[in-house]
Every structure is written in C-alpha cells, then in structure tokens.
Amino acid sequence: MNVSFSELSFLKPELGAEYTGEGTHFAVFSAHAEKIELCLFSEDGSRETARLPLPKREGDVWSGYIEGIGPGTLYGYRAHGPYDPHNGHRFNPNKLLLDPYAKQVAGTFVWDDALFGYTIDGTGNDLSFDERDSGPFMVKGVIQDPAFDWAGEEAIRRPWTDTIIYETHVRGMTMTHPAVPEDLRGTFLGMASDPIIDHLTKLGVSAIELLPVQYFLDDRYLIERGLRNYWGYQTLGFFAPQxxxxxxNRITEFKTMVKRFHAAGIEVLMDVVYNHTAEGSEQGPTLSFRGLDNLSYYRQSPEKPRHTFDMTGTGNTLNVAHPMVLRMVLDSLRYWVQVMHIDGFRFDLASALGREDIExxxxxxxxxxxxQDPILAGVKLIAEPWDIGAGGYQLGGFPHPFREWNDRFRDDVRRFWKGDGGVVPTLAERIAGSPVQFNHSDRGATASINLVSAHDGFTLMDTVSYNDRHNEANGEENRDGHSENHSDNMGVEGPTDDEGIRNARARRRRAMFATMMLSQGVPMVLGGDELGNSQGGNNNAYCQDNEIGWLDWASEDETFLTFCRKVVAFRKDNPALCQERFLRGEPGDDGHVEIAWYRSDGRPMDEEAWHDGELRVIGVHISRNGVAETTPANGLFLAFNAGADCEISLPRVNGTEQWQHVLDTASLDAASDEPALVRAAQDRALVAAQSVVAFIPADHG
Known part of the structure; x- marks a missing residue:
C-alpha cells in the first residue's frame, strides 16, 4: 500500500482520526515518546500494509494528514522511546497500540504473551524487554464517518424531580426475552426493540442506565476459566461502543438505539469507567496508554515509579490530574453527548477522579x-462516591451538579424491613432524602440516588431469599462479593414451595420497593427486580454472561410487576414525593411545616420515641414546599410498619382531619389493572405487618 503523509500536513485541534471528506488527520498525545508511527492495515486487519512516522509534533501532540484515507480504514500506533520501568517509561515499538480516541474497534482481541511489553517467564519480572510483534493479536481502530440522520430527535433533559432510573445490561436485558428477535438479542438494536421499550414505558421509568458499553476486554484469568467480563468494567476504548x-460493524446501531429511546421519552445514561483501564498493573499488557506514555496516563507509586498506584483495585489508576489525560476524559464525555446523543453518565469509583494528588x-x-463545561454541566451526572483508597468513601462529598449513589439508603431500608432494632431514625433520614449527607453547599434533595439493589450485590428477590452469598460459579471459592448484605431468607435458603414463606417474601419486596418510590431523592430500579428476577444468591455476577446474570423473563412475576407499575404511577401522581428542595421540619415564615414525623398513636415523634430500639413503625406527613398549607392536594401521610399488625391514629395536620386510604402494599390487588381501592374517610387505620400505607386528605379531588 503506497501511502504517505501530505506535505500540507496541518495540526487540527482534535485528537484521534478525523475524516475531513478528502482524507484523514491523525493526532495522538505523548509527552515522552521519541517517535510515533501510524500503522495501517488490510480490510480484515490481518496484514500491516503501511508504517509511517507521524511527521509533525507541536507540544506533546504528534500528527499527520493523509489524503485519500477514509472511513473503514483500520489503524493503530507504535511508540518509540525509553524502556526504563524504574522511571515509569515502558515504550516498546513491537507492541501495536490502540488509539485512545478510536471511535470504533475492529477485530478480535486474543490473549497472548506477545501483548506484554516484557517477556513473561513466570518470575513476575517486568523489567525485561519483549521483541515479539503484538499486532496479530490486537484490535485496531476504525476511521469513522460521523454522519447520521438524527432528524426528529431531540434531547429530553428531564428534571431530576421527574426522573426514575432503570439500571440494566444490554445482554442481560435481552438475551432471554421471547419477543426480542433472536438475531437482535444481546445487541443495542435488541435493547431498543419494541418489546423492551414497551416494557419500560409501561413500568413508567424515565431513564435507562446502561452498564458499561464502551469498548472493554475480557480479563485473561476469566477466559482461562471459561468465563467472561459480563459487567464490562475493564475499558480500553473510551470513545468506541463495545x-x-x-x-x-456499524456504530450507527448505537445511535439508532438512542434515537428510539428518545422517541419513547426515555433518557439514556451510561455507566463509565474513567478511573482505570484494562491494562492493569505494571505487570499487565501494553495495549494503548501504557505504550504511548505510561508516565503521563497512569498514576505511579510516589516512591517507586516502576509500580502503578492502585486506588481502584484493578492494578492501575488513570491520572486525570494530568491536563492531557483530563482532556481525553472530557473529550470522551463530550463525544458521547454531542455525537452519540447520550443524556448523562454514572461514574464508576468516582472518588478516584477527585484525587488531585493523593487526597x-x-x-x-x-x-x-x-x-464549567457548557455541554457537560447540562447533562445528568451521577457519582459512585467511593474508591478503595484511604478516605475514598465520600458519600455526600461531591459538588453540584453531581448526584450520588446512596448505598446507605439501600442498607438502612433493608435493615428496617428485616426487623433490625434502632433503625427508625436512619430510615427517616433516607425517606427525607438523606439531608445529613446532602443538605449542604446548596445541594438539593435530588442529590441522593435511592436504590434497594443494584448490579453489584443481591437482587431484590435474592435479598429476601438468601442469608448468604452463593458465588461458587465465579470460581473464587465463594470469597468474592459483599459479605454483609442485610438480607433475610425468611426461613429457607433459596427457592421454596412453602406458600407462607413465598407470600412473606412478596410482601417484603413490595414494602421495600414502595419505600424507595415514596422517598425524597431519585429512585433507581435494578433491571429485573420488577420481574422477581433472581441470580441464585450470586451477589457478584461480574463474570456470569449466562442465565445467572441474564434476566429470567420466563419466570416473570406478573403480580409484582403490576404492583411496581402502580407504585411508580403513584409517585408520579404525587409531586410531594419528588421535590427539589429539602423539606423543612420546623415552621417556616408562614408557619408551615413541610415534613413531620408521628408515632402510631398520632402524636409527634419525641426524643424517647426516636431512641426506642424496639420501635418498628413510623408515620410521616409530607407537604409540597412552596404550596399553601390550605391547598387540599398538599398533604400526604405515609406509614411504614416493619413489625406486627398495628392500628395507627392519623394526625390532624394543616387543616386535614379525615384521610383517604389510597395505597396499601399488604392488600393491594396487584393482579388487577384497576387503581388501588379508595376507602372511606377515616382518622384511624390498621397497618398490616411488613407494609407501607399512604393516605391523602379526604376532601381531595
């Protein structure tokens, strides 16, 4: 292949391979390389057809322009420079490197010792220099034409107060759905198929949060055990779809998925992993960042630069404190928003991104x-508020406009409903939006992303079916995954035919799901919980790309699904449940109290009640802030009872003396499509064991 860089090579501001319509401009960052070569490949990627040194360097950006090279062309880089591990340099031109800005990845990644910059000899010595060519085993970048017909598509930008998130997995959601065409199962197009969109719209969620869909690798040790990286937290290509x-082989399938979801009124959020990469520790392979500029891209041990500084538990930590690495992350985020039309992001181990030095x-x-970014500041941003480093747990410590996964909500709700003592005060905190964590620095009540289950941990069904984790299929002797799940099998470990236990489990699931939907903050449903999906007690299904990790549509619990739809609709119909500002527990200037807590006898909670470790029931009256207290629709009274059947006295508050019973998780006939029964006006009510009830003023409507 006879190609060469144009004498008219120019430096464009964009990094990566940018098609101009007449040729392609290549640009890549490396502060410490001495030479970088562009490698072009045959259509199938099997042959390297050209190797050309990038002719221009300005600052630390190497670039060149080739006329006549366009979309579909496969390429990679080789970087020359010092191989000096003791000082953090690991250049090895024998290793083909994926462009960090590659918009698409082609080929099949094959684990081989040639992928490592040093010679693997079983001693763990990473100081040697390996001369084998890794090209035959490496994936390549693909030049893209960004054109796509977005006609009729508009960003939704739904307010956080109206947001209900559904966390799910592209393969897990679609692999066993009987109505999804077989050839589309496990794909972006299957995810955007009519059966999936119909299910989500009927459930009432407003946003899907996809587990990682940027290009990632299967860990070598998983492949050797016959497993795969199911969840996807080993990113190698931050701009390329998996x-x-x-x-x-067209990335337009991803854009088609987004366009279809937007047409259905559903936002698309991505779980992104910018805290580390798939290259692992200094003993990992040389695939991209390590070979281009290890010292710049990764944090090195302050005492021994030979070793990567690991705050993520994966072997390396991306050095976002470096301006060009930070630029790559921001460019990636903007690309997914501007080109792929993504609506927001959930940042894995986000505390690692906030470490300027160590703290x-x-x-x-x-x-x-x-x-300060006018594009990114306007999309949804969610932090997983921890990493494994010292001081890494930072729940409530992120700045606006970030929202945060609230694991304390999950733990406290689980503990309350399984009957732990002394949990009522913390449950009240969670119902109120966790103000202790979030009511500061002008943050609002929507800062808390409330969940009772997520991909990492027990499903909702498994939370009421297992006392212990059962991760034997992971091949780690059941030592992986959380050891404390605040779960309760309610009498039998795993599935049972005992109707009493099955009914008790169903009642507790309804109570937990309703607690999430009736709390201030932003609820997040784990995909499959509404179906009664189980993972057989596996609380760390990261490597289970099979029936363990996939949703079991054949075992759909129709009764519970109908219940979930109703509770989601109830939340949407009651604005008092989803407010932006934290509610006042003390009278405001107008004398109006926006949230007040009550004992079962109708009297306000006092210090003695708050410290009663045996208390298992609590009531709360919630008003909409900014709405006059005399407004009939303003009041909403909720009762949460984790104990035995209990009669409660309904309070007289804000002019309301009689109440209508509109939601009861113990008796709601979820098999019917009719609304929940509205009982006669009353000032007392029976709250059944393990249930949540809701009331509105009797004169409402």
Whole structure:
C-alpha cells in the first residue's frame, strides 16, 4: 500500500482520526515518546500494509494528514522511546497500540504473551524487554464517518424531580426475552426493540442506565476459566461502543438505539469507567496508554515509579490530574453527548477522579472542568462516591451538579424491613432524602440516588431469599462479593414451595420497593427486580454472561410487576414525593411545616420515641414546599410498619382531619389493572405487618 503523509500536513485541534471528506488527520498525545508511527492495515486487519512516522509534533501532540484515507480504514500506533520501568517509561515499538480516541474497534482481541511489553517467564519480572510483534493479536481502530440522520430527535433533559432510573445490561436485558428477535438479542438494536421499550414505558421509568458499553476486554484469568467480563468494567476504548453489542460493524446501531429511546421519552445514561483501564498493573499488557506514555496516563507509586498506584483495585489508576489525560476524559464525555446523543453518565469509583494528588478534593480539576463545561454541566451526572483508597468513601462529598449513589439508603431500608432494632431514625433520614449527607453547599434533595439493589450485590428477590452469598460459579471459592448484605431468607435458603414463606417474601419486596418510590431523592430500579428476577444468591455476577446474570423473563412475576407499575404511577401522581428542595421540619415564615414525623398513636415523634430500639413503625406527613398549607392536594401521610399488625391514629395536620386510604402494599390487588381501592374517610387505620400505607386528605379531588 503506497501511502504517505501530505506535505500540507496541518495540526487540527482534535485528537484521534478525523475524516475531513478528502482524507484523514491523525493526532495522538505523548509527552515522552521519541517517535510515533501510524500503522495501517488490510480490510480484515490481518496484514500491516503501511508504517509511517507521524511527521509533525507541536507540544506533546504528534500528527499527520493523509489524503485519500477514509472511513473503514483500520489503524493503530507504535511508540518509540525509553524502556526504563524504574522511571515509569515502558515504550516498546513491537507492541501495536490502540488509539485512545478510536471511535470504533475492529477485530478480535486474543490473549497472548506477545501483548506484554516484557517477556513473561513466570518470575513476575517486568523489567525485561519483549521483541515479539503484538499486532496479530490486537484490535485496531476504525476511521469513522460521523454522519447520521438524527432528524426528529431531540434531547429530553428531564428534571431530576421527574426522573426514575432503570439500571440494566444490554445482554442481560435481552438475551432471554421471547419477543426480542433472536438475531437482535444481546445487541443495542435488541435493547431498543419494541418489546423492551414497551416494557419500560409501561413500568413508567424515565431513564435507562446502561452498564458499561464502551469498548472493554475480557480479563485473561476469566477466559482461562471459561468465563467472561459480563459487567464490562475493564475499558480500553473510551470513545468506541463495545463490539459484542453490535449486530453488524456499524456504530450507527448505537445511535439508532438512542434515537428510539428518545422517541419513547426515555433518557439514556451510561455507566463509565474513567478511573482505570484494562491494562492493569505494571505487570499487565501494553495495549494503548501504557505504550504511548505510561508516565503521563497512569498514576505511579510516589516512591517507586516502576509500580502503578492502585486506588481502584484493578492494578492501575488513570491520572486525570494530568491536563492531557483530563482532556481525553472530557473529550470522551463530550463525544458521547454531542455525537452519540447520550443524556448523562454514572461514574464508576468516582472518588478516584477527585484525587488531585493523593487526597480527595471536591474542588479538584476534574470537577471544576465539568462544572464549567457548557455541554457537560447540562447533562445528568451521577457519582459512585467511593474508591478503595484511604478516605475514598465520600458519600455526600461531591459538588453540584453531581448526584450520588446512596448505598446507605439501600442498607438502612433493608435493615428496617428485616426487623433490625434502632433503625427508625436512619430510615427517616433516607425517606427525607438523606439531608445529613446532602443538605449542604446548596445541594438539593435530588442529590441522593435511592436504590434497594443494584448490579453489584443481591437482587431484590435474592435479598429476601438468601442469608448468604452463593458465588461458587465465579470460581473464587465463594470469597468474592459483599459479605454483609442485610438480607433475610425468611426461613429457607433459596427457592421454596412453602406458600407462607413465598407470600412473606412478596410482601417484603413490595414494602421495600414502595419505600424507595415514596422517598425524597431519585429512585433507581435494578433491571429485573420488577420481574422477581433472581441470580441464585450470586451477589457478584461480574463474570456470569449466562442465565445467572441474564434476566429470567420466563419466570416473570406478573403480580409484582403490576404492583411496581402502580407504585411508580403513584409517585408520579404525587409531586410531594419528588421535590427539589429539602423539606423543612420546623415552621417556616408562614408557619408551615413541610415534613413531620408521628408515632402510631398520632402524636409527634419525641426524643424517647426516636431512641426506642424496639420501635418498628413510623408515620410521616409530607407537604409540597412552596404550596399553601390550605391547598387540599398538599398533604400526604405515609406509614411504614416493619413489625406486627398495628392500628395507627392519623394526625390532624394543616387543616386535614379525615384521610383517604389510597395505597396499601399488604392488600393491594396487584393482579388487577384497576387503581388501588379508595376507602372511606377515616382518622384511624390498621397497618398490616411488613407494609407501607399512604393516605391523602379526604376532601381531595
């Protein structure tokens, strides 16, 4: 192949391979390389057809322009420079490197010792230099034409107060659905098929949160055990969709999925992993960042630069404190918003992104860069508020506009409903939006992402079916995954035919789901919980790309699904449940109290009641802030009873003396499509064991 860089090579501001219509401009960052070569490949990627040194360097950006090269061309890089591990340099031109800005990845990644910059000899010595060519085993980047027909598509930008998130997995959601065409199962197009969209719209969720869909690798040790990286938290290509989720070799399938969801009124959020990469520790392979500039891209041990500094538990930590690495992350985020039309992101191990040096800094460069960015500041941003480093747990410590996964909500709700003592005060905190964590720095009640289950941990069904984790299929002797799940099998470990236990489990699931939907904050449903999906007690199904990790549509619990639809609708119909501002527990200037807590006898909670470790029932009256107390629709009274059957006295508050019973998780006939029964006006009510009830003023409507 006779190609060469144009004498008219120019430096464009964009990094990556940018098609101009007449040729392609290539640009890549490396501060410490001495030479970088562009490698072009045959259509099938099997032959390297050209190797050309990038002719231009300005600052630390290497670039060149080739006329006549366009979409579909496969390429990679080789970087020359010092191989000096003791000082953090690991250049090895024998290793083909994926462009960090590659918009698409082609080929099949094959684990081989040639992928490592040093010679693997079983001693763990990473100081040797390996001369084998890794090209035959590496994936390649693909030049893209960004054109796509977005006609009729518009960003939704739904307010957080109206947001209900559904966390799910592209393969897990679609692999066993009987109505999804077989050739589309496990793909972006299957995810956007009519049966899936119909299910989500009927459930009433407003946003899907996809587990990682950027290009990731299967860990070598998993492949050797016959398993795969199911969840996807080993990213190598931050701009490229995962190839196994595409039916063809066109990334337009991802755009089609987004367009279809937007047409249905559903936002699309991505779980993204910018805290580490798939290259692992210094003993990992040389695939992209390590070979281009290990010292810049990764944090190195302050004492021994030979070793990567691991705050993520994966072997490396991406060095977002470096301006060009930070730029890559921001460019990636903007690409997914501007080109792929994504509506927001959930940041895995986000505390690692806030470490300027070693300590977490909520005013650090990463957060400042996003907050000032006119594109990124307007999309949904969610932090997983921890990493494994010292001081990594930062729940409530992130700046606006970030929202945060609230694991304390999950734990406290589980503990309350399984009957732990002394949990009523913390449950009240969670119902109120966790103000202790979030009511500061002008943050609102929607800062808390409330969940009772997520991909990492027990499903809702398994929370009421297992006392212990059962991760034997992971091949780690059941030592992986959380050891404390605040779960309760209610008498039998795993599935049972005992109707009493099955009914008790169903009642507790309804109570837990309703607690999430009736709390201030933003609820997040784990995909499959509404179906009664179980993972057989596996609380760490990261490597189970099979029936363990997939949703079991054949075992759908229709009764519970109908119940979930009703409770979601109830939340939407009652604005008092989803408010932006934290509610006042003390009278405001107008004398109006927006949230008040009550004992079962109708009297306000006092210090003695708050400290009663045997208390298992609590009531709360919630008003809409900014709405006059005399407004009939303003009041909503909720009761949560984790104990035995209990008669409660309904309070007289804000002029309301009589109440209508509109929701009861113990007696709601979920098999019917009719609304929940509205009982006669009353000032007393029986709250059944393990149930949630809701009341509105009797004169409402």
């Amino acid at each position: 190839t196994r989720y595409m039916k063809s 977490f800094d909520r005013e650090g460069g990463f957060f400042d860069a996003i907050r």
